[in-house]
Structures are given as structure tokens and as C-alpha cells.
Amino acid sequence: MNKKDGNVGVTPGIAKISTRNVNVYYGDKQAINDVSIDVDRENVTAFIGPSGCGKSTFLRSLNRMNDTVAGARVEGQILLDGEDIYASGMDVVQLRARVGMVFQKPNPFPKSIYDNVAYGPRIHGLASGKAELDQIVESSLTRAGLWTEVKDRLSESGTALSGGQQQRLCIARAIAVDPEVILMDEPCSALDPIATARIEELIHDLRGKYAIIIVTHNMQQAARVSQRTAFFHLGHLIEFGETSDIFTNPREDRTKDYITGRYG
Template identity: 85%
Template sequence: MEQTELATAAQRVEPTSAPKIHAEGVSVYYGDKKAIDHVSIDVHTEHVTAFIGPSGCGKSTFLRALNRMNDTIASARVEGVIELDGEDIYNSGMDVVQLRARVGMVFQKPNPFPKSIYENIAYGPRIHGLAQGKGELDAIVEKSLQRAGLWEEVKDRLEESGTALSGGQQQRLCIARAIAVDPEVILMDEPCSALDPIATAKIEELIDELRGRYAIVIVTHSMQQAARVSQRTAFFHLGNLVEYGHTSDIFTNPREQKTQDYITGRYG
């Protein structure tokens, strides 16, 4: 596929507000090993932001730093500043449970709870006290499934197990689960890598529909996918942020030779 074709879907949408996430000088260590080296980036609600780069380049590690998922790894340590609406998410007073409600995560492999479809969606709003009674909870479940493009497929089987759904449906269920707690940011770590092309297309359509309502960051190994769904692309290599800009520019007129070499398939 030609680079110009890759960038056809990338719209040049300029931000109209302050960044939702501001990261400055962020380094991530696993023990003595530095996985991310002094990365600075702004993420806006108006854009879908894609992180691309070869395996092991640090893009998923940086994504996990944005909602403190690296806290679950004993050897992990984060330096630098990551702000959500101007508030440092690594300050000692930050409620991490609340942070992860505001900055949701969708993982590479669909991971529905071993509960009913209804309970998969209702669980988060219930524990966060977002619904007063079953009527409000029912409304949240329906709205979340509708936004995830799943309601029509499951509305008559809400009591069935979420794990009984197909892989693509499970991933949309996980997106609906993230949406249900009214997040501000959705992080997606290769959400389509385990899915077939039809399910992948549905997830990509969903990402486009959700853009502007949430700040969305997606890690992907597929440059075609990055071009289709994102308006900003960040290219990572060996723990460094090599280049970040309009998706169309990254794919058709990159500033850095390393970016050009990766886009044209000279290494990967």
C-alpha cells in the first residue's frame, strides 16, 4: 500500500482546547533497565492518537504509564510528569482506582469478567456509585452497549455469560465496560490483534464514532490501522519517541529518517 493511500483517512483536526493528557520527560524503568527514555507528548480529546513502532519499542509500556498500570509491576518506576487535566497522576494523593475509572484500558486479548453480559457492564457503575437503583443501572448498561455497537446483538441475551460471545463481540463488550464508568480517556493496547478482519473493521468504526467524546490512544502494530483510525501518530523506537505529529505527515512526509525507514518497511 502506498504511503499516500495509508494517510487518506487521517483528518487534519486541530485541537481547540488544552490537552487532556500532558506527559513531559517521562522515563519508565523495570529495575535497572530503562524501557522509556524522556518522552513528552500531549493527547487531545479531538484526536485519536496512535502509537506505532517495532515490537519491544516501549509503546505499550508508555501507554500503561498513562493510567498507572505499571504500578502492578513491582520493579517498575516512572520518572517525569504525566498530567490529566493539569493534575499530576503520580502525586501521592491521587486515588488510583478513580484514576483508572477516568482513564480506562482495553487490552490486547478480550477479557470479559466470568459474569453475565449485563453484570460485565453494571459492575463498574455499581462499585463507583454511579447509579441510584436498578432503573438507572439498566439505562447505563443499555447506553454503554449501544455506544459500543453491541446492543442490538445482545439485548435479548443479557443474562448469558460474556465469555460466550465471539472474540469481536467480547472486545466490544470490554469497550462498553470501559465506557460504563463514564471515562474521559480510553487507552487501547492492540485491541484488534486477536480479531478477524470483519471484527477489526467493527472496532475501527467504533473508535471513529467514539472520537471527540473521549480522548483515545491506541497502540497498534498495523500502520494501515493507524492511518485509518488516528489523526495523530507517535513513532517509538528503542524506548524513544522519534516523531509525533499529524498522521498524514508521519506517513507521507516524516521529518525523521528513522520514521521513513520504518514506514517503508526497511525494518520492523
């Protein structure tokens, strides 16, 4: 965000995630420039912008996934409920349980459907016994809109499911550890239109239960699933606001040019 943009992503109210003057670097290359944004729990937030604009890089900084990239570093402040997630005492494993991630390509573990969902609750000690674990698995698969399709085949491999089912399994796996935030990095880009529609319905159903942020190249999808939209360009946050305003009455010429297809 350049000086002219000001605190374009800062909104009044209580934010689930707040970032202030965040910069992300890969070695000497700066990918994110001075981004400040507030994300609340009540609305689905979409990050849009052309390829290479930094939206996925910024998303991954919100649960420290960039820690796994050699040479990556994050400057500035990222707060989850007011707590700095880059503080030296932060437990990154617990952070990623609180801030789950669903990736572009479905990535179920090479385990049974049941064990895919049960994995997180097991390692975090969230179930006191088999009956409670069974309930978590059923509840998570139900919330992910998958229970009725797989309840009689829980012992089968998660990798045997269709692409759309695998993505919903990954969402079930994410919510099984009772997260507060779900990050989705282009979760439908590898899916057919029917599977995409199911994921979009699921996002609508999960709204308000979790703070949800979705990165998408599909502007129609952003318009369908989100209530707030952030437009990124060349590593800068250009505009952030109500989705309806961004798509019908953007304040910035760069946003208007992207929305109307003049570049991107």
C-alpha cells in the same frame, strides 16, 4: 527522546493528557527515555513502532497500570487535566475509572453480559437504582455497537460471545463508568478482519467523546483510525504529528525507514 529530538510530542493548545520528560524503568532496565507528549480529546492518537519499542509500556504508564508490575517505576510528570496522576494523594481506582484500558486480548469478567457492564457503575456508585443501572448498561452497549446483538441475552455469560463481541463488551465496560480517556493496547490483534473493522468503526464513532489512544503494530490501521501518530523506537519518541504527515512526509529518517518497511 534524546536531546536532538527536543520536545517532539509537545503541541500547542489544551491537552487532556500531558507528559513531560517521562522515563520508565523495569528494575535497572530503562524502557522509556525522556518522553514528552500532549494528547487532546478531539483526535484519536496512535502509537506505532517496532516490537519492544516501549509504546505499550508508555501507554500503561498513563493510568498507572505499571504499578502492578514488580520493579517498575516511572519518573517525570504525567498530567490529566493538569493534575499529576503520580501525586501521592491520587486515588488510583478513580484514576482508572477516568482513564480506561482495553487490552490486546478481550478479557470479559466471568459474569453475565449485563453484570460485565454494570460492574463499574455499581462499585463507583454511579446509579441510584436498577432503572438507572439498566439505562447505563443499555447506553454503554449501544455506544459500543453491541446492544442490538445482545439485548435479548443479557443474562448469558460474557465469555460466551465471539472474540470481536467480547472486545466490544470490554469497550462497553470501560465507557460505562463515564471515562475521559480510553487507552487501547492493540485491541484488534486477536481479531479477524470483520471484527477488526467493527472495532475501527467504533473508534471512529467514539472520537471526540473521549480522548482515545491506540497502540497498534498495524500501520494501515493507524492510518485509518487516527488523526495524530507518535512513532516510538528503542524507548524514544522519535516523531509525533498529523497522521497524514507521518505516513506521507515524515521529518525523521528513522520514521521513514519504519514506514517504508526497512526495519520493524
